[in-house]
Amino acid sequence: MHDIKPLLVFAAVLEQGSMNAAAAALGMTPSAVSQHITRLESLHGVKLLRRSTRRLAPTDAGRALLAHCHRLRHTLADMKTALNNLKTEAAGEVHLAATSGMVGTPMFQTALKRLQREYPDIRPVLHIGDRLIDMQQGGIDIAIRGGEHALDDADLIARHLVSWRWQIFAAPDYLARHPPIERPEQLHRHSWLHFVPVRATLRCAAESYLLDIADSMPCSQLSAVCALTVGGIGLSMQLGGEVRQYVQQGSLEVVLPQWLAPVVNIYAVTSYRVQSAKTEAVLKILQQVSAADDRSVAESGKTTDQAV
Structure with a gap:
């Protein structure tokens, strides 16, 4: 210069x-x-x-x-x-990263439909994967992330979308083939599926129980855990918001619903605070759709995925 x-x-x-x-x-x-x-x-x-x-x-x-x-x-x-x-100008490609579990949610799909309708000149490029990636090296504009390592990079800017609770799920067919599960101690007798090893503290009123499942079938994708659970292969711990539609359809049931597992905050993450108009448009829709999703769950009176 x-x-x-x-x-x-x-x-x-x-x-x-x-x-x-x-x-x-x-x-x-x-x-x-x-x-x-x-x-x-x-x-x-x-x-x-x-x-x-x-x-x-x-x-x-x-x-x-x-x-x-x-x-x-x-x-x-x-x-x-x-x-x-x-x-x-809200036009051009926006690279959006999300997990395989998030892609199947009505919230994510509603956001994409609104984006197509309201900003036809924006072309979302989807990067679907269940491992954290370097946003700058990967050319990612927005990443939808949750969990304890979602914000490990101090340079990231996070906008809260929703809070979903881990819960234990099983297919009605699986539950019908096994004795009723009435206490967390009984969970160790069952077949399990996982993306990350199942280790969480469950709480019910004044009681707490450390659930640590040693024998479980690993899956490399969150969506695979969901599909196999729906298929009756075993129990799994998943985010309530990611599988809510399967519960509503009757394909999954919550196991021990009175025992609460931890809550996970879900964020829309960017590498920079100041964004282009196209990225801001996508962020706005994600935030509006997630807020509407929260209201819908609250109004329905259901607690499948609420941070209660």
Whole structure:
């Protein structure tokens, strides 16, 4: 940038016709303008201006340089316009990362439908995966994250969306084939599925129980845990908000609903506080849809995924 300013000052001097006029137009002192011209001439070893009592005129070298200065100024103006458009026009690609479990939720799908309807010029690019990724290296604009490691990077900016509780689920078919589960101690007798090992403190009134399942079938995707649980393979601990529709459809039942597991906060995470218009539009829809989701659950009187 230090090499660019003298070039812009030089162009202003020729356009204004004098050092004083250029200084007034640029908000500088005449002395500072003169120093920029002297620096340019010293740097390139050529005389750029012929000074007369009435007006400054360019030398041959000055005329050649002036043409380049004009192109530079137009390029800078175009760059400024392009950057401003990125901030003011809600159009283009937005890279959105989410877990495989989140993708199947009505909340996430409603947000995508609203985005298609309200901002047809925004093209979401979905990055679906259940492991934390480096947002900047991965080119991610927004990541929907939850859990204890969601905000490990101090540079991330988090906007809270919802709070969902871990709960234990099983298919009605699975429960029908086994004795009733009335106490958390009985959970160890069952088949389990997991994405992360099942270890959580369950609380019921004044009681607490550390559930630590040693024998469980690992799955590399959250959506696979859900699908296999619905299929009656075993029990699993999942976020209530991610499987609420399966409970409503009767495909899953909450096991020991009176025993409460921890709550997980879900965030829309970005790498920068100031966003382009297209990213802000997606963030706004995510926040509005998640707030509506919270209200809907509260009004229905159901506690499947509430942080109660």
